[in-house]
Amino acid sequence: MHYYRVEPTLENYWRGIILFGKNVASYKFALAQALYDTRRDGSDLILLEDLAVPFSEHLCRHLKDAPKQITSQRSQFLAACAQHNAGGLTRDALTDITVRRGFNNVIDAFHIVNQGEIDKRFFIDERKTHKGIRLTENFFRLGERLQYQNLRYETESRWKLVEQGWALKISANLLDVQCDEQQMLYSMVNTRRVTITRCRDSLNGYQKGRCFYCDAPIMLASGDVNLADVDHFIPWSAQADIPNINGIWNLVLACKSCNRGEGGKFARLPSLRLLRRLYNRNEYFITSHLPLRETLIRQTGKTPKARSDFLNQNWNTALNRLFHQWEPDVVGPDLF
Numbered sequence: 001m002h003y004y005r006v007e008p009t010l011e012n013y014w015r016g017i018i019l020f021g022k023n024v025a026s027y028k029f030a031l032a033q034a035l036y037d038t039r040r041d042g043s044d045l046i047l048l049e050d051l052a053v054p055f056s057e058h059l060c061r062h063l064k065d066a067p068k069q070i071t072s073q074r075s076q077f078l079a080a081c082a083q084h085n086a087g088g089l090t091r092d093a094l095t096d097i098t099v100r101r102g103f104n105n106v107i108d109a110f111h112i113v114n115q116g117e118i119d120k121r122f123f124i125d126e127r128k129t130h131k132g133i134r135l136t137e138n139f140f141r142l143g144e145r146l147q148y149q150n151l152r153y154e155t156e157s158r159w160k161l162v163e164q165g166w167a168l169k170i171s172a173n174l175l176d177v178q179c180d181e182q183q184m185l186y187s188m189v190n191t192r193r194v195t196i197t198r199c200r201d202s203l204n205g206y207q208k209g210r211c212f213y214c215d216a217p218i219m220l221a222s223g224d225v226n227l228a229d230v231d232h233f234i235p236w237s238a239q240a241d242i243p244n245i246n247g248i249w250n251l252v253l254a255c256k257s258c259n260r261g262e263g264g265k266f267a268r269l270p271s272l273r274l275l276r277r278l279y280n281r282n283e284y285f286i287t288s289h290l291p292l293r294e295t296l297i298r299q300t301g302k303t304p305k306a307r308s309d310f311l312n313q314n315w316n317t318a319l320n321r322l323f324h325q326w327e328p329d330v331v332g333p334d335l336f
Contacts, residue, residue, distance in 0.1 A: 011147040013120040015205045018155050019288050021113050025070040027106035029159035030058040036152050047132040052098035060085050066163040077101040147209040153220040157201035164196050165290035177295040178246045183230045199230050203253050206284045212252035214328040228253040233278050237267045238318040247299045258328050268326035275315050
């Protein structure tokens with residue numbers, strides 16, 4: 001897959017799993033969150049009974065706000081999680097059920113993206129021999145990477161987006177996701193606003209944790225000195241001439257220097273080179289599964305040519321109003 005082959009880092013292989021894996025249940029997200037949580041005792045082996053606690057806790061937490069966590073009609077395991085939330089099942093009983101039923105498919109499917117296994121494994125299935133999974137060196141090295149601290153936010157945000165896609169139960173061409181002034185993603189359902197997740201967290205993985213313009217590392221934790229800004233690629237000052245300027249298609253994450261520092265973009269229009277990068281970033285959304293795929297198709301077009309024409313037309317419209325183009329000082333390789 002082009003996404004991680006153009007920059008085959010461990011964090012991008014991991015993001016490939018979270019962003020592009022086919023989702024028939026939310027178990028992959030719960031397993032990722034459980035792996036972030038699992039305490040290390042010096043061993044690379046994680047017993048299922050130890051993994052079962054954080055795995056089921058994350059699912060129970062999400063079930064409280066999003067009852068649909070699977071595309072099939074019912075799941076005995078999720079029914080047990082719901083029963084635990086209602087006070088009808090003890091923690092120990094839920095752990096036992098999780099060990100027996102919760103991991104039946106997710107461990108086998110975790111590394112599958114686009115119907116094939118990715119090149120890097122983060123754990124080995126040893127349920128038959130050691131009643132657990134064994135973390136690989138890739139997972140430990142992943143934990144040492146700067147972007148590791150962003151992955152928890154990205155996983156949670158992706159989970160919420162998938163939940164929203166399942167919950168809406170409406171035709172895909174009616175689905176739209178936009179960003180508000182508080183930088184939260186939301187959709188409108190029958191005139192009712194539904195808030196989904198933080199814009200930063202949902203966009204960061206598709207930009208590989210880098211500033212859209214200069215490729216400098218950006219972060220997601222509030223208060224971090226490198227906290228990403230959410231920026232309109234075509235500046236807000238052109239909004240009178242640009243349809244749906246708050247749409248996902250026009251939102252990128254930028255470092256503070258590019259967005260509002262000395263020599264920053266401000267109200268200037270990014271160059272044609274950067275417009276091509278926006279097209280490539282948006283195509284990552286298209287490759288991903290619901291709902292951002294459906295959102296981008298609705299906002300920009302059904303075919304690659306239509307989407308390219310949409311961006312070019314709006315860029316030229318904005319140029320007539322703004323006049324000035326802008327390019328950043330690039331601090332990293334072109335990853336799109």
